[in-house]
Amino acid sequence: MNSKNRPTDPRRRRFLTRSLLAASAVLLTGCDRLTRSDTMGRLFDASSALTQKAQRLLASRESLAREYSPEDIAPTFRANGTTDPQDATYRRLAADGFRDWRLTVDGLVERPQRFSLDELRSMPSRTQITRHDCVEGWSCIGQWTGVVLSDLLAQVGVRDEARFVVFHCADRYRGGDAYYESLDMIEAYHPQTLMAYGLNGGNLPVANGAPIRLRAERQLGYKMAKYVMRIELVESFAHLGRGRGGYWEDRGYEWWAGI
Structure with a gap:
């Protein structure tokens, strides 16, 4: 199978997603302070863009959130x-x-x-x-x-x-x-x-x-x-x-x- 089309290992996907969320949480805990700093604001925007791009690489446009019973x-x-x-x-x-x-x-x-x-x-x-x-x-x-x-x-x-x-x-x-x-x-x-x-x-x-x-x-x-x-x-x-x-x-x- 072409590596470009190979599905991502679910365990690897979960690990990367949790890692990205953890990084986001660190920024969110200081959101009030971040808004007062242009430098930190730019860092915040860069982190958001990185998180979005990473998730889009790991999941297709049609990938579904889990549904329960x-x-x-x-x-x-x-x-x-x-x-x-x-x-x-x-x-x-x-x-x-x-x-x-x-x-x-x-x-x-x-x-x-x-x-x-x-x-x-x-x-x-x-x-x-x-x-x-x-x-x-x-x-x-x-x-x-x-x-x-x-x-x-x-x-x-x-x-x-x-x-x-x-x-x-x-x-x-x-x-x-x-x-x-x-x-x-x-x-x-x-x-x-x-x-x-x-x-x-x-x-x-x-x-x-x-x-x-x-x-x-x-x-x-x-x-x-x-x-x-x-x-x-x-x-x-x-x-x-x-x-x-x-x-x-x-x-x-x-x-x-x-x-």
């Missing part, structure tokens, strides 16, 4: 980040069962659209049982149901110049800036990347991101935006936040959070 599902799925957004518009929508909520998909697309929750639920869906890994060190297994993001993007027609998918959210973490996150096009088109409206066989609870949240199963938990109100296709992050592609990235976390 129903027996593995946690009795209660732990909520992370904001659990009860105080935004007035969001609270009004939640009080009415999200009947008037609409997901806007726009930016670098051919056909900008707005989708109701019922419209999303009527589309072909995917259900998967996966593990959520938080950068704080905890994990939880849950069953997610939702629209595969690539199917949604196909409906709006992504323009060639689009490089990233940005998720704008209703919550403001601890009353600060509006939460947002982003993925590159490879992760956006991954078959396990969902806009999830269901958790463990029921509707997605508010604490876990209702009415929909992102599930990008090959990424750490802070990438999985909750309370998504708008999906924007962009060529760069220059006009967003502090230009780093996400709420926590603007505060020093790595943009690439692959596991």
Whole structure:
């Protein structure tokens, strides 16, 4: 077999992945200090790029995150980040069962659209049982149901110049800036990347991101935006936040959070 096409030994892949995560963790523990230093900021960006390139070398575009059995599902799925957004518009929508909520998909697309929750639920869906890994060190297994993001993007027609998918959210973490996150096009088109409206066989609870949240199963938990109100296709992050592609990235976390 040509060495270029030879599958990577799973044990070697796990070892390298853990090594890369360990290196990332060292940087993350000092993220507040890193943002105050241009030199360390450049080192942080270089480490993020190295981690992304290394993982992409070890895994194909279609490689799947592990999926679990129903027996593995946690009795209660732990909520992370904001659990009860105080935004007035969001609270009004939640009080009415999200009947008037609409997901806007726009930016670098051919056909900008707005989708109701019922419209999303009527589309072909995917259900998967996966593990959520938080950068704080905890994990939880849950069953997610939702629209595969690539199917949604196909409906709006992504323009060639689009490089990233940005998720704008209703919550403001601890009353600060509006939460947002982003993925590159490879992760956006991954078959396990969902806009999830269901958790463990029921509707997605508010604490876990209702009415929909992102599930990008090959990424750490802070990438999985909750309370998504708008999906924007962009060529760069220059006009967003502090230009780093996400709420926590603007505060020093790595943009690439692959596991």
